[in-house]
Amino acid sequence: MLVARVILLPGKERRLLAGHLWVYEGEIKKVEGEVEPGGIVSVYSSRGKFLGRGYFNPHSQITVRLLTREDEEINESFLRRRLEAALAFRQRVVKEASAYRLVNGEGDLLPGLVVDRYGDYLVVQVLTLGMEKLRPLLIPLLVELLSPRGIYERSDVSSREKEGLPPATGLLYGEVPRRVTIREGELSFLVDIYEGQKTGFFLDQRENRQILSTLTAGMRVLDCFCYTGGFAVAAAKGEAEEVVAVDVSEQALELARENAVLNGVEEKISWREANCFDELRRLEKAGEKFDLVILDPPAFTKSKEALPSAMRGYKEINLRALKLLRPGGLLFTCSCSYHLTEPLFWEVVLSAAQDARRTLRLVEFRRQARDHAILPTVPETYYLKCGIFQVI
Template identity: 45%
Template structure:
């Protein structure tokens, strides 16, 4: 059992977020620290009158000073606790009944599954784990044992290499944590479409699992059949392969990575499609869109799925300018009645703000834009109501005239 090594007393009037069960406690709310808790240790959080509020893991190096785990004073944070939370996440994913058509999806979604800082993704017989906080790092051995017992994978890859690790005072880790190493290219299925993924070297945990439902929604036959599709920030094919599966006439994949585009082309071939008409362009997305605009190139459907633009609050104005410019360029390339599927995965950009940015782009492009569907992350990436930050992916499917 992990021992509680300290007590944190909040400043007067700063207990609201804890009472509302938000799992983050920032340093500015803390009035006094008793004991000598180290990074990753368990601490109790008390209100200004000394009453118990919650238990969580401490990190003196992070602005998020405590990641809250339990609001029950009697709950023990031990191996049974971690196993119970993982078992609950396992049960919830089983209820989705994604297999056998889909063999890659999220098993544990950090705070939204009551496990702040822990992400576990399934890729066929292999799992990818991310330890993103000091609290998870301190209990990683216990957690790995439980993960192996519950899911019994062939191997577990650890991809603890996200930027947030530096803010937690933790080093980057990329390794095979247990079992067998995965093949260099592991083939998974998503809604029956085959994708090759690189678990040790790919983006995130290897693939953008959170876009699964959106790929289906955007690339329905009525949207893509016999259409000319531009897939921007294509990575390893994603939306483009769904468009091909549903009858797209021609697909242009744009990404900054030659290696990702090479894998995208292999994924097309992997599914038995022969597509000499498709294009794969490596380069800066903004430059390529400007080139298309200047040469009067037009598309029937454009997908914009950029990486995170806002990593901190100070990045938000810059991110909004980037999103606006990107969408402004895309809107100029659409045929009348064409469709734009546009996304932001920046958690600091709300859906409301993203819609305002899109509005500004539409005005500047002099295009009439209707939102015909709002889009978000899949059900294996649940959103916890007490943690609105877990609703990070937002998108709009728009008709443009």
């Protein structure tokens, strides 16, 4: 099998040897042989050492993404093994849930591919040109291995533009309804597969919702950026006395109300359509107090350049949340921005606590659910931070 060769500049193999999967445009000395964009290449060090095999896109800043470190063919058999390994991992780490991430890109050594399972249905995101080229092999394999009733595509993400690809959504196999009901332990949620955030729901917070429900008994809870009510419902189901849930999206709140009814907790939750920054200020001015405040904002930054502004935003919401907490109250604060690293997350929270004149005790520090697999050698796979703190 003739495969084009990508030769790296001297010293540029170090990150790959340390376990990363990406080769940037500026790390390449030359390409030997013919390869179409999206095609398979072998990667070599400047001294001729074989480093791995992956797909190639000369129009992307990340020019090569490794699929394997072995000298093996990238074919149906290879993809079958990768998908079977991903499924076996989820069978081990996912418990009592009908919805979870089956494939998490680099975390499953399938960069550019996301597959989420919502009961009998699959939702797929194809994020790169190389994975787009492998689509004709992948979809039949998903059907064979998982026997879904339907597969829907949600490749409507901005990152495809960097790969020279347009957004893509629509039915790929079988039938998929717009809305499905999923189960997480004792919780149930309605999910809008066609238009919901990400692939329909924030599956990465599943384990954190379960933890939250163990903490809220008898509490007055504020849930900011509540979206379709995942944390609010979990708090109410955990015997919270009252939950105030805030989001700027009327459409999200409509589904949140339905989720409350679905779980029998509609009497405990009041929903407010408002900008969370404004509502936090209003609540503070009104002298409101809570026993637990949840902050789960959208990513305030998707680039390093916007990080300083994002840190100011994260600090402000944490500062205001801390001022709303009674002594002994809990702050349940999250960030899903990769660029806000764990050390920076700690810096923001502790700086907010200092300005609010609050002393914090760490209850627990958490990350994304285990099905959203993290490769320690690929730091980009770790993005969700969740700190649970008590005001003492």
